[in-house]
Amino acid sequence: MKVKVPGPPRRSRIGGAGPARTWEPAPGTGGAMDGLGRRLRASLRLKRGHGGPSQSTRGEAVPEPERTQEHSLSSFAGGQHFFEYLLVVSLKKKRSGDDYEPTITYQFPKRENLLRGQQEEEERLLKAIPLFCFPDGNEWAPLTDYPRETFSFVLTNVDGSRKIGYCRRLLILDEVEKRHQISMAVIYPFMQGLREAAFPAPGKTVTLKSFIPDSGTEFISLTRPLDSHLEHVDFSALLHCLHFEQIIQIFASAVLERKIIFLAEGLSTLSQCIHAAAALLYPFSWAHTYIPVVPESLLATVCCPTPFMVGVQMRFQQEVMDSPMEEVLLVNLCEGTFLLSVGDEKDILPPKLQGDILNSLGQGINELKTSEQINEHVSGPFVQFFVKTVGHYASYIKREASGQGHFQERSFCKAVTSKTKRRFVKKFVKTQLFSLFIQEAEKSRNPPAGYFQKKILEYEEQKKQKKSKEKTVK
Numbered sequence: 380m381k382v383k384v385p386g387p388p389r390r391s392r393i394g395g396a397g398p399a400r401t402w403e404p405a406p407g408t409g410g411a412m413d414g415l416g417r418r419l420r421a422s423l424r425l426k427r428g429h430g431g432p433s434q435s436t437r438g439e440a441v442p443e444p445e446r447t448q449e450h451s452l453s454s455f456a457g458g459q460h461f462f463e464y465l466l467v468v469s470l471k472k473k474r475s476g477d478d479y480e481p482t483i484t485y486q487f488p489k490r491e492n493l494l495r496g497q498q499e500e501e502e503r504l505l506k507a508i509p510l511f512c513f514p515d516g517n518e519w520a521p522l523t524d525y526p527r528e529t530f531s532f533v534l535t536n537v538d539g540s541r542k543i544g545y546c547r548r549l550l551i552l553d554e555v556e557k558r559h560q561i562s563m564a565v566i567y568p569f570m571q572g573l574r575e576a577a578f579p580a581p582g583k584t585v586t587l588k589s590f591i592p593d594s595g596t597e598f599i600s601l602t603r604p605l606d607s608h609l610e611h612v613d614f615s616a617l618l619h620c621l622h623f624e625q626i627i628q629i630f631a632s633a634v635l636e637r638k639i640i641f642l643a644e645g646l647s648t649l650s651q652c653i654h655a656a657a658a659l660l661y662p663f664s665w666a667h668t669y670i671p672v673v674p675e676s677l678l679a680t681v682c683c684p685t686p687f688m689v690g691v692q693m694r695f696q697q698e699v700m701d702s703p704m705e706e707v708l709l710v711n712l713c714e715g716t717f718l719l720s721v722g723d724e725k726d727i728l729p730p731k732l733q734g735d736i737l738n739s740l741g742q743g744i745n746e747l748k749t750s751e752q753i754n755e756h757v758s759g760p761f762v763q764f765f766v767k768t769v770g771h772y773a774s775y776i777k778r779e780a781s782g783q784g785h786f787q788e789r790s791f792c793k794a795v796t797s798k799t800k801r802r803f804v805k806k807f808v809k810t811q812l813f814s815l816f817i818q819e820a821e822k823s824r825n826p827p828a829g830y831f832q833k834k835i836l837e838y839e840e841q842k843k844q845k846k847s848k849e850k851t852v853k
Contacts, residue, residue, distance in 0.1 A: 481509035514674035530646035616651040631727035649690035662831040784821035
């Protein structure tokens with residue numbers, strides 16, 4: 380199968396917010412952002428103010444067929460920048476033959492005076508990005524039109540940290556594309572202004588001033604939501620592809636850190652669904668192999684004996700099916716079916732809590748209109764699941780005089796009165812998901828004042844009120 384490439388350059392943008400330990404580039408576009416993608420993405424509300432008439436120009440021609448994509452990376456030094464790089468990765472014809480290869484044709488910023496270790500890291504990064512920007516294989520042919528799509532990819536560093544890159548059609552990226560079609564020279568001041576802008580705290584707004592020839596001065600305001608745990612997520616694609624029961628089974632498999640493969644035709648669908656699946660684990664974080672779109676050259680990943688969560692294009696389905704795999708959940712997003720499963724996915728979660736999730740998901744789903752409403756509706760029941768099963772964790776961390784905490788696992792499990800809940804909790808506390816979470820909690824004197832802690836306090840208050848009412852009745 381050939382991936383066709385448009386004659387006029389196809390460009391993508393990458394946008395994101397806040398430094399993050401992960402970065403993903405989107406296919407077709409090369410770039411990495413340390414939290415730019417995970418924190419900002421479509422969750423940022425963009426407002427424009429014009430100093431002149433608005434204008435949008437598109438379709439800049441190039442002398443030879445190429446598919447071009449732009450993406451940005453978050454701060455190289457880990458600071459509070461919107462992105463680390465903006466890159467244009469184009470399919471360029473090789474000197475020998477008619478084949479094409481992805482090549483970085485534009486980079487912002489150009490880095491100088493790096494230490495040797497930093498330079499080597501940058502070289503590895505920039506060498507890997509083109510492969511993930513065009514994961515479809517190594518055969519491309521020119522064409523005059525190509526459907527727009529946005530997707531992402533993740534690169535994992537040797538220390539386990541991740542970089543996330545987004546390609547194309549994101550808020551900030553739209554601004555980059557508009558300027559790119561006018562002149563490459565116009566991109567620089569815009570991106571420089573973006574890099575120098577202070578990264579907004581949750582609920583805060585940053586305003587950028589930009590000048591576009593023939594359009595005048597624009598003021599672009601980017602606002603981060605006050606509640607940031609779903610900034611990088613869109614559950615719509617997952618809901619469109621799968622039933623609630625299937626989503627719960629995927630969640631259950633992920634909670635026990637099993638191998639999960641998603642199959643889909645579109646790169647956007649793959650990356651959106653895998654991000655959504657990982658987001659269901661909040662406040663826990665998937666720490667194993669995580670590749671939203673697996674390049675053809677890395678398909679052997681599905682044979683890995685350790686846990687993974689990956690997305691594979693449907694065209695490689697047979698190769699995946701023929702690979703030696705054990706205990707894997709293979710999800711066909713196009714058909715909404717499980718092609719392979721362990722068989723016990725329906726029995727992993729406590730029955731009552733599983734029923735609670737299912738009931739909550741089904742209530743009022745058709746009345747939701749905005750992506751924010753959908754995200755909160757889908758995420759809420761899964762957060763509540765963790766509140767009910769492990770929300771009492773902070774009471775079982777004993778602290779030394781120095782403040783260092785020690786988790787009392789045995790007492791923690793015994794505190795769970797329901798047998799079915801306790802059976803699940805005993806398995807869950809052995810996962811890396813829970814271990815990493817508890818390690819962070821042991822270091823902190825007080826529970827983090829985040830969304831999860833807020834829901835824990837609400838749940839405890841509800842239990843107190845219920846007990847109070849029961850005493851009053853007696």
